[in-house]
Amino acid sequence: MKTKSNKFDGLKLINWENQESISFQKQYILISAVVLLITMVYLVRLWHLQVILGQSYRFQSENNRIRVEEIAAPRGIIFDRNGVPIVENRPAYHLVIIREDISDLEGTINELARLCERNPDEFFSIVEANKTTPKFVPLRLASDLDRDCLARIEAQRIRLPGVFIQLEPKREYKWNGTAAHLVGYLSEITEAELRSEKYQGYYSGEDIGKVGIESAFEKYLHGTRGGRQLEVDAAGRRVRVLEEELPIAGRNLWLTLDMDLQKTAEAQLEGKTGAIVAVDPTDGAVLAFACSPSYDQEKFIRGLTKDEWIVLSKDPSHPLLNRGSGAAYPPGSTYKPFVALAALQEGVINPTSTFTCPGYFQFADRSYRCWKEHGHGTIAVERALVESCDVFFYQTGFKLGVDRMAQCVTMFGLGERTGIGLQGEHPGLIPTSWWKKQATGIPWQKGETISISIGQGFDLVTPLQMAMGYAAISNNGNLWQPYVVKKIEGSSADEIDEVKPHLKRKIPIDQRWFDLVKKALAGVVERGTGHLIRDPLIPIAGKTGTAQVVHVAQGANRKLLEKLTKMKDKDHAWFIGYAPASDARICVAAIVEHGGHGASAAAPLVKNVIQAYLKDIHYDGQASD
């Protein structure tokens, strides 16, 4: 059987042999023709390159050489709302050598070190470290030369073949340290970042935004790097540019920030630790964002040494901390207006319901004290806010309960990230009974409701959250998302992206409760705890707050304690205010860490900022009745 089929195959094959030599003949001819055609084309091309153009190519290969040079793209400029540049670029000059073009490397380096007034060993060690890189690759010996050194090298460069000055745009922080936490800083891209998806197309050695706006808007600010093919002569000097791909500059940002106001705000914090955040209550634009202490952004541009970094990161005052949105504090009494609104809306109290304040509130064997030792007597909600009565809010909060309170307060944006878009934003914390069970395993204790009613206990908020929350009170319940960049400019005039304000939510609370609380907040400055900052021209509304840092033992004498405690144990001072009281144009939150009383330590700062701003926009004092 097998042999039979084999024979059959054989016969079949003979058949094919004859048939196919005919049927495939065309294909063989076709392939041969294609091969010959391509060969002819290639030979003609080679004749053209090597014989007709050969002489010119020979000349190029012998006398001229081609190099590739990169052109860094200038980063976008950051302006304030009035077009004042906050961050710009300046030219930086780097000293570069191409070893291949240098006949006497040692002599050249010694000469360069003399011109730069540096130790030659510094340069030799760079050369030594790059021993294995090809000799035609440019090597940077010194970065950011100063003017004198640059002039000396330029004057001698004609007799120093292979020595180049490389020009690169560098970041310049015009007001170094001003708005540093908002603007952020740059530093060199790390290996890990280079590999990440986000930084595709970046090169090693490039600077990228590390925090703040520089980081959040990196993709707009960065731009696209260009480069050029250069023809250079035997000494490496440029003969002509063969091809050039121009860099595309990064896009400019216009901030909502008002630089004058920012400086005023920072002046208020001089020598203190804390933050001032000013926003426009009509759309959520951030007008000033001051954190103290600040830091030197230029240091990051120059490149921080390891020691400098250790000093900066170990500094007990944490200069790198963004206290405006990246740190959370107990709100203290500034929390009370939110509790009042919650209680009024929920019907727990009405404008006329009263509690009696004997100076303390007794609950389960514990006495919770009011700041006023002898009490406020019989008191209703408006006066309780004006005089900041603790006992009133202990009782109100107690009746309201932790979860109903949280539900209403979080509508004002407390306990959630505002969405300003800066990295490291702190969400704060508004506790609920469910949260506590999850976080600690222990059920909610009734006594804790009493503490959180006056903004102590678990409550944590950021100054930015408080500014937005008070802005929402001032504009009758519009909670805006704060924004810092209002405009992104492109390379051409018509390429401008305006950023639209974003209303996060309309808070469903009756207008009459807003009116009542706003009246009380105006009363705080008019005749209450904030009367020190009363201004006859500009009616300011606001609330003082003093957030306890150390837990005050039951029954302790507070006044004595205050005298005894050291600076670092003093309370945080808060003031959040807006003005004009009836038609708010600016809302400012200020916290001074360990500042003591809100009325004396924080309120004046807010007043100064408000005055500076309203004076600027020519507020005539008549807008409010």
Place this chain on the structure above:
Amino acid sequence: MDRRLIENFDWSIIWALLAIMCIGLLSIYSALYPQIQARPTNNLFIKQLIWLAIGFAVMCGSLFFNYQRLRTLSPWIYGLVLLLLVVVLAIGKEVHGSKRWLEIGGFQFQPSEFMKVIIAVQLAGYFSSQDITSFPGIKKLILPVGYVVLPVLVVLAEPDLGTAISLLAIATTMILFVGVRWKYLAILTLTVMPLIYPMWEHVLKPYQKRRVLILLSPDLDPLGAGYHIRQSKIAIGSGMLWGKGFLNGTQTKLHFLPEKHTDFIFSVWAEEWGFIGCVALILLFCLLIFLTLRVATRSRDRFGSLVVIGMSALILWQAFINIGMVIGLLPVVGITLPFVSYGGSSLITLCLAIGLIENVSMRRYVFQTR
């Protein structure tokens, strides 16, 4: 051993091959001259000599079995290599952003190279089966197209455009050789053409478009592909009629030419040996291809012819695409010059291809009694 086996061994192919390989060794020696001087005992030239030895061993090894056996073996080998390609994609070693290499016991190889040979054998086996005539119907073409598309997609994902193009070129040549009816070619053209524009506009991302455009016109990327081409042209052009002479090329010595010992080895030869050297090398390639085609025409059966056509196509297209891109007529894709460029996997594959061609040549007599 049958005497006829030795009688029918085609020595002329070997002579042409040796001549091309000598040109390759001279060029690699020159391209790597600084390295060879620095490390006389441990350099890529020595490595290439070892690869050549292994290549010859593979070539000899591939003579000792009857190629007819491949007809039954090839589906298994094809499946195995395809599997290896997928494995490479999963766990392969990444070099310059593309995964092509598989490392086994400190020895690296590219499965995609071996796919070039096995795809040809697989297609030859398919097209030589009893029920396939020349100019087959559309139903008979679905399976072979599938054989090709699968590995091409995997290789494109590595990504390795050069190998994908080689695979397509080999397969297209073989399918056209068997014959494709004009009707199908027309339908294919008419369906693909209208799809190109919408694909370009809506499917490709901007950076992908840019890559395609750079491929077609390197001047758009003066710092990358444009730089390669310009340096390559200067190297070739400066060779002029007679060349600068062995080891006298300046473009290559001064590092102006990237990838000089692999993809751009032709420029090294052209700079030092001039137009005359280029003509010699190109004619040697033509000679090699015509000699292999002669084996195909004389083959005893259709399977043999088709295997040889596939192997010739492999050599032919790699050589022409590589030279075309180096002299600036074709876009720059990563394809090496057969037997000349440095590289182990590629050399072994090509030696295997020559071995198979000789295998067919040796067994070309129809009436064999065994």
